[in-house]
Amino acid sequence: MGRAIRRPHSGSTGLFVIVSKTEVPGVHVLDVDQHEDARGTFARIWCAREATANGLEPRIAQASLSCNRERGTLRGLHYQRPPHAEVKVVRCVRGAVFDVALDLRKNSPTFRRWVGVELSADNGRALYIPEGCAHGFMTLERDSEILYQMSSFYEPDAGAGVRWDDSAFGITWPLPVSVIGPRDAGWSDFRDEDSPWN
Numbered sequence: 001m002g003r004a005i006r007r008p009h010s011g012s013t014g015l016f017v018i019v020s021k022t023e024v025p026g027v028h029v030l031d032v033d034q035h036e037d038a039r040g041t042f043a044r045i046w047c048a049r050e051a052t053a054n055g056l057e058p059r060i061a062q063a064s065l066s067c068n069r070e071r072g073t074l075r076g077l078h079y080q081r082p083p084h085a086e087v088k089v090v091r092c093v094r095g096a097v098f099d100v101a102l103d104l105r106k107n108s109p110t111f112r113r114w115v116g117v118e119l120s121a122d123n124g125r126a127l128y129i130p131e132g133c134a135h136g137f138m139t140l141e142r143d144s145e146i147l148y149q150m151s152s153f154y155e156p157d158a159g160a161g162v163r164w165d166d167s168a169f170g171i172t173w174p175l176p177v178s179v180i181g182p183r184d185a186g187w188s189d190f191r192d193e194d195s196p197w198n
Helices: 048-053
Strands: 017-021 028-032 035-037 040-042 062-068 073-080 088-094 096-103 114-120 126-129 133-139 144-150 159-161
Touching (some): 088 096, 096 144
Antiparallel strands (some): 096 114
């Protein structure tokens, strides 16, 4: 992972999002600059001005919450095809997950490569996933909840995905899969021409 880029906006109170690059271009880890006192803690988890200053998409069109009962639950890997492609900011607000961003951009130097990051309620970390990357996660604890912020509205007809265990990607998941939906288990083998991004 690259070095953190800390750019508080003018008039900052000292609370800002810490942005770290990963080996996949456009995928970033977002950490919180947490304030603690006798009452507890407070942290900013998103700021459109800070996103823009760091070259990230500032717009959030929708937010969703994924609740998962069992450890080893796998969801993904999902994306929306253009013109409905979306940026996702994914954060675990309860429990812990192993979160994956997979590069599907054919012109990218990291095409077919992936980044995996542990997100937990304890570490407060988020993963920023740009257009052109698929996303999926595996729960590391029971009753894990994941908050999604998306830059585009959900379009069911634009939804697509790749299989979690496709040898084209070689993703190393930390646990055996205990629960997976039939759609996620049944994606076809990936071919380069399947990618909607050049």
